Each structure stands twice: as structure tokens, then as C-alpha cells.
Amino acid sequence: MTSSEQRLAAIRGGVAPRRHNARTIAALTGNPGCTRRAVLDGAGVDKPRLAERIGFPARFGQSRFAITRGNAFEAQVKADGGAELLRLVAERLGVEPGDRAEWTDLDGGADLPDRHARSRELLTGAVPTGSDQPAALFDHPLLGLDIAGTRVNLEPDLVAARLAGRFHVVEVKSFPVIDGQADPAKVSAAAIQSAVYVLAMRDLLADAGHDPDLVSHEVVLVCPRDFTNQPVASLVDVRKQLLVLRRQLARTARLDDLLAAVPEDFTADLTADPATLVDALSRVAARYAPECLAACELAYFCRHEARGHTGALGRPVREALGGVATVAEVLALADGERAPEPEQTEAAALLRAAARLRADALGVPA
Numbered sequence: 001m002t003s004s005e006q007r008l009a010a011i012r013g014g015v016a017p018r019r020h021n022a023r024t025i026a027a028l029t030g031n032p033g034c035t036r037r038a039v040l041d042g043a044g045v046d047k048p049r050l051a052e053r054i055g056f057p058a059r060f061g062q063s064r065f066a067i068t069r070g071n072a073f074e075a076q077v078k079a080d081g082g083a084e085l086l087r088l089v090a091e092r093l094g095v096e097p098g099d100r101a102e103w104t105d106l107d108g109g110a111d112l113p114d115r116h117a118r119s120r121e122l123l124t125g126a127v128p129t130g131s132d133q134p135a136a137l138f139d140h141p142l143l144g145l146d147i148a149g150t151r152v153n154l155e156p157d158l159v160a161a162r163l164a165g166r167f168h169v170v171e172v173k174s175f176p177v178i179d180g181q182a183d184p185a186k187v188s189a190a191a192i193q194s195a196v197y198v199l200a201m202r203d204l205l206a207d208a209g210h211d212p213d214l215v216s217h218e219v220v221l222v223c224p225r226d227f228t229n230q231p232v233a234s235l236v237d238v239r240k241q242l243l244v245l246r247r248q249l250a251r252t253a254r255l256d257d258l259l260a261a262v263p264e265d266f267t268a269d270l271t272a273d274p275a276t277l278v279d280a281l282s283r284v285a286a287r288y289a290p291e292c293l294a295a296c297e298l299a300y301f302c303r304h305e306a307r308g309h310t311g312a313l314g315r316p317v318r319e320a321l322g323g324v325a326t327v328a329e330v331l332a333l334a335d336g337e338r339a340p341e342p343e344q345t346e347a348a349a350l351l352r353a354a355a356r357l358r359a360d361a362l363g364v365p366a
């Protein structure tokens with residue numbers, strides 16, 4: 001064990017690191033500037049349990065009803081050897097689907113090493129060689145990625161579709177597309193998760209000596225249309241998400257640099273008392289933003305901690321009020337009660353103008 005690994009094990013309190021999945025890997029990109037999160041995730045700390053231990057439990061997850069409905073929709077879309085799925089994907093890609101696709105379920109109930117070997121063998125054996133190959137659909141491929149020096153298995157519910165000379169990641173999602181529009185936050189979460197799978201499939205091909213770009217950066221999301229169970233496919237370009245993901249994975253891999261920003265006695269040992277854990281967390285820099293609520297289990301703790309700071313109001317506010325750290329300072333500058341520091345001049349002028357506009361609108365003295 002290296003000294004970094006020993007230190008990370010000590011941070012976790014000697015327990016095994018929490019296993020990542022595509023959702024937790026995708027979430028790594030949610031707030032790349034946050035050292036607290038990078039260290040906790042790099043160490044594999046069980047953040048949901050940590051948040052609970054300090055009195056700020058995370059509130060993620062789908063209702064049982066939503067999960068059942070999502071499973072039924074997925075089964076419907078994949079039925080009949082993926083015939084409907086193939087038609088939808090081919091139509092969205094603007095290619096001929098051919099008569100019928102080969103359908104392979106890579107799950108097969110085998111244990112992980114066997115499933116991994118089978119996924120590797122069949123996917124690399126079916127590598128796209130040209131647009132005249134018949135379509136092939138692979139359900140439940142077992143993929144892997146290196147996260148902070150540890151191999152993480154990904155067991156996605158996705159289909160890898162070989163069509164028109166490339167592999168495409170196809171994900172069936174249960175959120176609806178209404179009048180041609182889906183919830184942007186849900187599309188963005190799906191895009192980053194799909195990017196995790198694209199990266200893992202590219203790694204698989206590259207390891208076997210194939211061109212990783214045979215896995216397209218365009219992923220296909222299949223969702224219910226309007227309020228029916230009618231499926232509709234959309235193409236999402238995940239190049240930007242791939243860049244962010246690579247950058248964040250590289251950062252998590254540089255654990256020594258991360259640990260240099262953390263006090264020697266920092267602990268996230270779940271057997272420590274809550275006050276000790278809160279004190280330890282407060283000594284590692286965080287960068288709370290409202291987006292954390294959808295992406296990080298510590299969000300309610302960090303939001304509480306950031307109360308009264310402009311950063312907690314979101315990126316647009318942080319950027320507009322650069323150099324003004326607290327809401328109290330904002331109010332004092334807007335009222336003219338306090339003279340701005342040189343770096344606050346621009347923000348102060350904006351705030352005074354906003355205060356005048358508000359006073360005019362309300363008919364009260366500025």
C-alpha cells in the first residue's frame with residue numbers, strides 16, 4: 001500500500017472503499033472545483049452514511065412507483081428481440097435498420113468475471129467494420145473504468161447498438177418527452193451517465209487494440225412520448241461531458257495533490273462522533289452551489305454551512321458579485337453603507353443600481 005492509499009484508508013476509518021457506479025461516477029463531474037468532494041470520492045467514503053451521521057441525510061432516489069413504471073417501459077421497448085428499439089434508433093440515426101438485428105443479452109446470470117470476459121469477447125468480436133454489416137444489439141454489457149486507481153465494474157441497463165459502422169450507446173429512460181421537450185436537468189443527468197458508458201466502451205475497444213472512436217459520441221435516449229407509453233428516440237452529443245469526465249477522473253487519480261490540500265488529521269470515519277466529523281469537514285474547502293442538491297449526498301450539510309454566502313445563491317450570482325463573499329456585504333454595498341474595496345467597485349455599482357430600481361418600483365426612498 002502506498003502512503004496515499006494508507007492515508008485514504010485512514011480517512012475512511014479502515015473500512016473498504018464504497019463501490020462506484022455510473023451515477024456516482026457521473027456525479028464526480030457535478031462540481032469539479034470542490035476539494036471536499038474530490039477527496040471524499042477519491043477515498044471512497046460512504047457519503048450517504050456520512051451525511052446521515054452528521055444529521056443532513058441525502059434525499060435522492062425514485063419512488064417505487066416510478067421504478068416499476070420505468071422497468072415496464074424498458075421491457076416494452078426491448079421486447080421482441082429489440083425490433084422496435086432497432087427501428088427507433090435507425091430512424092433517429094437516419095439509416096436503414098435492415099431486416100432484423102442480432103440480439104445478445106450479456107447478463108445471462110453468470111458471475112462478474114465471466115460476464116466481464118463475455119462482454120469483452122462479444123463486443124470486441126463484433127467491432128464495427130463498415131456500414132454494410134448487419135445491425136447488432138448487445139443488452140446489459142458489463143463494462144469497467146479505473147477510478148482513483150481502482151477498477152470499477154459498471155452494470156448498465158443499456159444497449160450497445162452496432163449500426164451504420166459504429167457502436168452507439170442506447171439508454172432507455174422513463175422521464176417523458178412532452179411536446180418534443182424533456183426536462184433539461186434530467187437530459188443533462190442522462191447525458192453525463194451515458195458519457196460514462198461511452199468512455200468505458202472506448203476503453204474496452206482501446207484495450208483490445210481497436211479504434212476507440214468506433215464508439216460514437218452521439219448517444220440515443222429512448223423516452224416515453226407525452227403522457228403515453230409510446231417510445232421516442234433522441235440523439236444527444238456527449239463530447240462536452242466526455243471532456244469534463246476525463247478531466248475529473250484525471251484529478252481524482254492525482255490523489256497526492258488532493259491530499260496536500262487536506263489537514264493531516266482529516267477523518268470521515270463513520271464511527272467518529274458527529275461533532276468531530278463536522279469539524280473535520282469544515283476544514284476542507286468546499287464550493288457549494290445549488291446544483292449540488294441533485295448531485296452530491298453532502299448537499300444539505302454544505303448548503304447549511306454556506307448560508308449567508310453569495311456562492312450559495314448559484315453560479316450567476318457568484319460571477320456577478322465576484323469579490324463580495326457574503327449576503328451581509330451585498331446589502332451593505334447596495335445601501336451605500338459601506339465603501340467597496342477596489343476589486344468590488346464594479347459589483348458595488350451594479351448593486352446600487354439594482355437597489356435604486358427596486359426603490360423606484362416600490363415607491364420607497366433609495
Ligand code: SF4
Binds near residue numbers: 031035286287302
Ligand atoms: S455538496 Fe458539498 S461536498 Fe458535495 S460537491 Fe457540493 S460543496 Fe462539494
